[in-house]
Amino acid sequence: MNMRKPIFFILSALLVPLFQQSATAAVKVVLARNPRAINERNVCNALETARLFDRALLELTAAKTHEEAWKMLGLIASDTVAIKLNCNNWTIALNPHRELIDALCRSLQSVIPANRIIIYDNPEAALIKSGFSINRSAVGVRFFGTDHGDGFDAGERLTRIISATASKVINLASLKCVEEDMVASLFLKNHIGSLLPEDMPKCHNDPDFLAEVSSRPSIKNKTILNLCDGLRGSYRRGVPWYWGGIIMSKDAVAGEAAALQVINEKRQKEKLPPLAEPEALRIAEIKYRLGSRVRDVVQTKIEM
Structure with missing residues (x-):
């Protein structure tokens, strides 16, 4: 079946034409x-x-090829990859789709064996409620929660799944609008489930803390891909929406800004006011230098 050609959009504060931009500078x-x-x-x-x-x-x-793609993202045969899901049903059940996770895991296995893939969230009960079977064995993709993992790193205050066990991390968020002060639950907030339980509430009312979490070495230095499951998302609090797509970037800030743009396009169609840019996103870019919201960002839109 034929696919339409990708449509390229350049979002640059300098308004530099595409072919004049540095290939290394573009996000x-x-x-x-x-x-x-x-x-x-x-x-x-x-x-x-x-x-x-x-x-x-x-x-x-x-x-x-898949193998070439993952190697370009930095994956090597000796790596262990931890995939952070968002199985939280707060405001609306937007569990990650098993079919997408299966596609991701099959692709990763072009470079690493299945047992060096760990899929996790906090708590483990959320994984079970979302339909995943716990697997801590030496066979197949591993599934377990941070509350039944290897404990927490005292320095980074993160699960040891990513600070010690994994050498690479994939951030798999959902396309989720929560409105109010938090605005949305996307890539930055997804790592709330990687934190010590006593630190998790800080993500809800402290945008600087929320942004800072993603600057911790085990997240910042190990993350090779940010993937947003937008097959079923929400454009307003508690309202499901079948966008039928995914958002993918190496840059969590650029990816989150793009996801917010997608939500706001739907809100405009539904005659709803746009979501404000989350303060945490601005802090992540400016203070913690975690990526770019708009400057030198290249968006590729694919309609299949």
Whole structure:
């Protein structure tokens, strides 16, 4: 089946034409949609979801194969990858879709074996409620919670799943609007489940703390991909929306800004006021230098 050609959008404070920009300076975000990947009963088509993921990954990296793509993102054969999910059902159940996770894990196995993939959230009960089976064995992809992991790192105050066990991290968030002061739950807030339990509430009322979490070495230095499951998301608090797509970037700040743009486009269609830019996102860029919201960001939009 033919696919439309990607449409390229340049968002640059300097308004520099695409072919004059430095290839190393550009931050790339891929927004890919496939209406056949999911229906409005929240049932995914595994084949179409895999096609969607594959297309986005190869577009992001300009690679020809999965193995080449992951190696370009920094993955090597000896790595262990931890994938942080968001299984929190606060305001609306937006559990990550198993079909997308399966596509991601199959792709990773072009470089590393299944047992060196760890999928986690906090608490473990949230994983179970979302339909995942706990697996701590030496066979297959591992699934477990931070409350049943290897404890927490005293210095970084993060789960040892990412500070000690994993050498690479993938941030898999959901396209979730919560409105009010927090605005949305996307890449920055996703790591609330990587924190010591007593630190988790700080993410709800302290934007500087929320931004700072992603600057901790085990997150900042190990993250190779930020992936947003937007197959089913929300554009207003508690209201489901089948966007039918995913957002992918190496840059969490650029990826989150793009996700907010997607939500606001839907809100405009529904005659709702736009969401304000979260203060934590601005702090993440300016104070902690975690990425770029707009400057030198290249968005690639794919409609399948």
